[in-house]
Amino acid sequence: MILRVFRARVIAGEEPRLAQxxxxxxxxxxxxxxxxxxxxxxxxxxxxxxxxxxxxxxTGFDDLASASRNLDDPLAPNLGxxxxxxxxxxxxxxxxxxxxxxxxxxxxxxxxxPIRANAESAYYETVRSWAEHLLDETGLxxxxxxxxxxxxxxxxxAVQVWEDEAALREAxxxxxxxxxxxxxxxxxxxxxxxxxxxxxxxxxxxxPDAPAIVIFDxxxxxxHATPAAAKLTGRPLAxxxxxxxxxxxxxxxxxxxxxxxxRFVAEGSMxxxxxxxxxxxxxxxVQYSAKANAPWPGSHASVFAEADETSSAEEPEDxxxxxxxxxxxxxxxxxxx
Numbered sequence: 001m002i003l004r005v006f007r008a009r010v011i012a013g014e015e016p017r018l019a020q021x022x023x024x025x026x027x028x029x030x031x032x033x034x035x036x037x038x039x040x041x042x043x044x045x046x047x048x049x050x051x052x053x054x055x056x057x058x059t060g061f062d063d064l065a066s067a068s069r070n071l072d073d074p075l076a077p078n079l080g081x082x083x084x085x086x087x088x089x090x091x092x093x094x095x096x097x098x099x100x101x102x103x104x105x106x107x108x109x110x111x112x113x114p115i116r117a118n119a120e121s122a123y124y125e126t127v128r129s130w131a132e133h134l135l136d137e138t139g140l141x142x143x144x145x146x147x148x149x150x151x152x153x154x155x156x157x158a159v160q161v162w163e164d165e166a167a168l169r170e171a172x173x174x175x176x177x178x179x180x181x182x183x184x185x186x187x188x189x190x191x192x193x194x195x196x197x198x199x200x201x202x203x204x205x206x207x208p209d210a211p212a213i214v215i216f217d218x219x220x221x222x223x224h225a226t227p228a229a230a231k232l233t234g235r236p237l238a239x240x241x242x243x244x245x246x247x248x249x250x251x252x253x254x255x256x257x258x259x260x261x262x263r264f265v266a267e268g269s270m271x272x273x274x275x276x277x278x279x280x281x282x283x284x285x286v287q288y289s290a291k292a293n294a295p296w297p298g299s300h301a302s303v304f305a306e307a308d309e310t311s312s313a314e315e316p317e318d319x320x321x322x323x324x325x326x327x328x329x330x331x332x333x334x335x336x337x
Contacts, residue, residue: 001037001057001058001059001060001092001093002057002058002059002060002061002064002090002091002092002093002146003055003056003057003090003091003092003093003096003144003145003146003157003159004054004055004056004057004058004064004088004089004090004091005053005054005055005088005089005091005110005157005159006052006053006054006055006056006072006074006075006086006087006088006089007051007052007053007086007087007088008051008052008074008083008084008085008086008087009048009049009050009051009052009083009084009085010043010049010050010051010052010082010083010084011081011082011083011084012049014081014082014083015043015050017082018043018052018079018082018201019201021076021078021079021082022041022102022201022202022203023202023203023204024203025076025078026039026041026076026102026203027101027102027103027203027295027296027299028296028297028298029076030101031217031218031223031296031297031298031299032297032298033067033075034063034066034067035058035059035060035062035063035064035066035067036056036057036058036063036067037056037057037058037059037097037099038056038057038098038099038100038101038142038144039054039055039056039057039100039101039102040054040055040056040100040101040102040106040108040142040159040161040200041053041054041102041200041201042054042055042106042108042198042199042200042201043198043199043201044196044197044198044199052083053108053110053196053198054074054075055100055108055110055144055159056075057093057096057144061090064090071088071090072086072087072088073086073088074086089148089157090148091146091147091148091156091157092146092147092148093144093145093146094124094145094146094147094156095127095128095131095143095144095145096142096143096144096145096146096159097242098141098142098143098144098161098238098241098242099142099217099221099222099223099224099241099242100141100142100144100161100241101203101223101224102200102201102202102203103202103203103204103206103215103223103224103330104141104163104200104202104204104206104224105163105164105199105200105202105205105206106141106161106162106163106164106200106202107161107162107163107164107165107167107168107197107198107199107200108159108160108161108162108197108198108199108200109159109160109161109162109168109195109196109197109198110157110158110159110195110196110197110198111157111158111159111160111179111193111194111195111196112155112156112157112158112193112194112195113155113156113157113158113179113189113191113193113194114150114153114154114155114189114190114191115153115154115155115156115188115189115190116153116188116189116190117152117153117190119187119188120147120153120154122188123154123156123185123188124147126184126185126188127145127181127184127185130181130184130185131143131145134160134180134181134238135236135238135239135242136236136238136239137167137171137236137238138167138170138171138236139162139163139164139166139167139168139170139171139237140160140161140162140163140167140171140236140237140238141161141162141163141237141238141241142159142160142161142238142241143158143159143160143161143238144158144159145157145158145159153190160180161200163227163237168197176197177195178195179193179195204328204329204330205329206226206328206329206330207327207328207329208227209228209327210226210227210228210324210327210328210329211226211228211303211305211324211327211328212226212228212229212231212232212303212304212305213225213226213228213229213301213302213303213324213325213328213330214226214229214240214301214302214304215295215299215300215301215302215330216244216245216299216300216302217298217299217300218298218300219244220244220245220246220257220261221243221244222240222241222243222244222245223241223299224241224330225237225240225241226328229304232276232286232304232305232306233248233276233278234278234279235279245257245261248276248277249275249276249277250275250277250283251277253275264290264292264300265292265293265300267292268291268292268293269289269290269291269292270289270290271287271288271289271290271319272287272288273285273286273287273288273307274286274287274288274304284306284307285306285307286304286305286306286307287304287305287306287307287319288302288303288304288319289302289303289304289319289320289321290302290303290321291321291322294321294325294331295325295330295331301321301325301330302321303319303320303321303324303325304319305319
């Protein structure tokens, strides 16, 4: 798997058009790009103007190559005229399965670290253990780490996506410009890490009080979840966004899920009871309402609530998916079914 870090200077005056592209086109394009697992466009202001960075992960180099005219292409035809001096770096993906997407106002933290020669294996073993704890941090959306060989040593790039700057500052403490995990990992560094912070561009205007909503793709991988959904499932956002619908279903019911999913897509919507498995293996029931190919083709949305909080006689107001999507900022206006 491939981690790609694309950088470019935004041509002066093109910032509004770039934001419009992310808002109107980016999600639909990402969902139909073969092999694209996640992508997060972000910007920061420098003395030379606005700089864009797009971090993306791919199933393999063949899919990446088929999506671009050249290795330094922004991978979106409409982006080219807005950018200058584009250049991409490609890494072997070591850690990172989260489906980070431009669906929340997030803070992106990019850390570049050269690793001492002959220390690579021990470093990756240690960082995997450290990353397990990081994934439980409140407010973390995604953590990704890639490696490439520069000269005779490994260079890693670590990408963290946080819900907002407040969440990042709470996790990082007073040393926001110093690497996290320093005590565990510093002995492996060949030089001081370089850290950059970017403001994530978003395709929606999310509301923190949105109900429990998840969005999954055609492979049943979660691409978005509201904080309420993470709380209800018992998983932090970063963990939930590494999972598939199948992972929350009790083991005894997983064999029936593919047929249920095919029927759901064919019919276009589905509602009713559903069993979810907690991290400790126990189960609880929810009521859900789901719609296929919403809010975008290739994505499927579901709103749910604990079964004892809903009435089985009729669909309660908090399971009105169209209204819930508006509340979450995922669609612009309410269209009653």
